[in-house]
Amino acid sequence: MLTLMKLRGHKMGIVSSKWRFHVISELQSKKLDMFFDVVVAQEDTSRHKPYPDPLLLAARKLQGNPADCVYIGDQPSDVQSARAAGMINIAALWGDGKFERIQTASPNIMVQNPVEVLNFVSQLKR
Template sequence: MRTVLWDLDGTILDSEGLAKDGTRHGFLEILGRAPTADEFARLVGRPVRLVYRAWFGDELGQQVLDAGSKHYDAHVEEIVSYEGVHTVLQELKRLGYRQGIVSSKRREKIVRELVLNGMEALFDTVVGQQDTDMHKPYPDPLLLAVTRLGVTARDCVYIGDQPSDMEAARAAGMQSIAALWGEGDMARLRAVNPACCARKPDDVLDFLLGDSTMTASKGAL
């Protein structure tokens, strides 16, 4: 297993708080109300543009998205990576692993945030929202990354913080690692049977380098 694919928000970058602030701002400015807890939950890990289109229609959905995006963009430089993640990415690069990003965020935004955090050179491919018609939990974006890298799914592992990440990995025929150091919830992620539940980024290295205690059957470290 020499290829590691990563989710971005809530896994590499601590961006979910700002994303929620942007969502709230867009709702308040255009709809005159805050999002409900259910609406927040249904947006996690999904392409916001497409969800808004389904909820509000093309024109109103775009207005809500634009207002929220403006707020997010004004504060994007405040986003940082989770402690320890950058070091793990660098170590995997040093060990010869190929790495990619597979996210429901638009590609240009992914690249901008990687550049701001000095991480762009660590990844061999970036798959964003516009690159596939179907999104997680469907396997399409993961399979596109596999194709671009010229590897097979069985040689990859996907790391993410949401059940949809684990489901997409399973559908693509690859193992998954549940990231618990950010937004990931142990109970929800264990329910979809990842190969490993990692409490901290260093646990990813333990799993990849063969520490058998990291298997999901024995729980998270």
């Protein structure tokens, strides 16, 4: 999914509640760091998810309009943060994403796997 998103010209960022050192280390250890143009970590904002601040900062760094951004997360706070930022939100039901927990946040769409993310994003007008 990440390779295709990058090849299609999508700018991508990571917004995490973890400290930057941990985020960067994890991305590098999994050889995923090359896919992301921006990393917003815990130390970058004073308010964290579910507030919109970290997502809005990522959008600014990517030089994007929040309304044109899609945020993918696996927690209710991810959905709440994206909604507050005016972004489309996708609930990822793999990894830590659990249907029962995240459905209460009313995401725009819930997906079972990364292929569904590709399908959804490809349907959006750019």
